Amino acid sequence: MRSQLQRHGNRRPSAPPPPSLPLSRRLQGTPNFSLSPRVSFNPHPLVLNPVLRGQELEFIHRSCSTVGYRPNVFSTTLSHLIATDCGHLILPFLSIRDRIKEKVEGFFGCEFELFVEFTGLISWCKGAYIGWHSDDNRPYLEHRDFAAVCYLNNHEEHFKGGLFRFKDGGPSFVTPVAGDVLMYTADIRNIHSVDEVLDGERLTLTLWFTRNNEHDEDAKLISLLSQRLLNCEVETLKFCFPSPPPDNMYWFSHDQFGFDIRNARLNILGFQLFSSCNGADSSSDPLELLSKPLRLGRGDEIFHKEFANGLHALQVVQFYYWKAPLISAARRKTEGNIKPRQPFVTEKKGVSKLDLPCDHQIVKRVLGHTCEMSDYSFSWDDFDLAIEMWEEYVKSLHRDLIVLLPYWVSNQSIFFVNPSELQKCDI
Incomplete structure (x- = not known):
């Protein structure tokens, strides 16, 4: 337990983040997980299956989502959950987020180098699509190094259309299957598109990773949580009621x-x-x-x-x-x-x-x-x-959040461990 907390606490570099390594160096070594049978080995992208079960995240999205950043898209971000007094609902994301981050670092050969830049649930509804692009294609997105798309429902069963396509290399497209995770570099080596959704709601957990600690979402989330929760009462149910934004x-x-x-x-x-x-x-x-x-x-x-x-x-x-x-x-x-x-x-x-x-x-x-x-x-x-x-x-999630928050503030890193175990640790 101590080593787990120290790992999270010590991963923040005091010096500027290291420069981006050449792709050949990032891909050295053998990943410690299996490739999906649907794709042959390719330096990027990689499909893992199955990695997660997303029923709880689906509940959170259908409860809390707002109009998204594109037409016919809904989104639920961690900052939005905190701003609407649902900060306790970020806890179900954390173990999944850590697992995916470790797999991205392992596959691309950048262990302990990455920070999570964005975590969010995104659903694409009828009419939503996006053309060819890379995920770092704007000046304000240049810090993005890697992406992970975690599918939470099934193509054809829950929605039609919405296939993920790569412009070059293989696989040429990815069919969304609940539990699968797609990982790829965020630069022009992985230009991609998403077909128009023809029916239903295509739901994903989407994460972007960066080597630049100035874009680490943890520090921003901890600041938001501290403003709203550090002085609240643990057992008061009113702190668990959502507060609607505009x-x-x-x-x-x-x-x-x-x-x-x-x-x-x-x-x-x-x-x-x-x-x-x-x-x-x-x-x-x-x-x-x-x-x-x-x-x-x-x-x-x-x-x-x-x-x-x-x-x-x-x-x-x-x-x-x-x-x-x-x-x-x-x-x-x-x-x-x-x-x-x-x-x-x-x-x-x-x-x-x-x-x-x-x-x-x-x-x-x-x-x-x-x-x-x-x-x-x-x-x-x-x-x-x-x-x-x-x-x-x-109330159970809220109690856990109140116990964990001081450790997050101290380490400037968001992570999940059993709160009862924290009381046994001398940190």
Whole structure:
């Protein structure tokens, strides 16, 4: 444990980072993992499979994503999670991030030289594409040395189109398979494109790596976390409720139409949002009401509990569908022993449905069928249990984050170790 912490703490060079090594030197040595059978050996790129399971990251993205940097693209960055009081949700990224970084360093022969420049979840929806380019093709991107694209869902099963193509060398294209990781140099030796997505939502975890420690994302993230969390109470649930940023970050424009992606992701799963605001507040802009306390409805039934805001409601709903098999199994074990809770009300007095623009046909064309969870029959009893599980999930992550943050500040490096083990270490 001590050596693990020291490795993270000591990897920051006090001198300027070393110059980029020639490709021949970076490729010396034999990597300690297997090549995918879908590609023959090539100095770059490399496809590894399978490396990760991404259900938790998919839950985070569908709960927290905003409009992305390109048309028809959604993104979830670590800095965005921190800025919306969901900093605890960066923890599920960390072990995956470290594993991929080690594999990139091992394959390209640059052990302990790299810093993570960017970590983010990116989904490409119907109509998204990008032409031939390298990942360092702008002056503000010249520091990028390597890239890794981690696929979180399957081509043809969850989306159509969206193949990753290389202009020169092999493989000529990569078919996305959940769990696979594609690694390549970020320069002109790996000019590539992505075909237009024809249907569904193509989801990836994307990372860029640099030798230039001035572009290390850890220092920026630690600063953001320190500003928001160092003086907070460990056990206070309110610190785990998401705080929405400006509404325009969730507004998806499509031709002459548009929709709020928070509301759209709820609607496509069969939920509606209701406000308990009265009087003058009820006539406010419905988008503004998404940042205020809300209730969820489904059909003619309205759930009896109130949510802090629309993001809170969306996060719990996505958690419910992520954990649906586990929740259903837990309920079956207790059937007959526990009376149904009936955790809903049928009367709509004192509440009003949020009248948000949402063309369901456009939403389905953009988001595709991947948001529909028809395999699981909905139960308010299960949903009530999901809220309890979500609260314990976020509180547990928050406790771990509060324990880890001082070590991150001390080492100026973000890493994950079991917090209970830290208390045994004399650092």
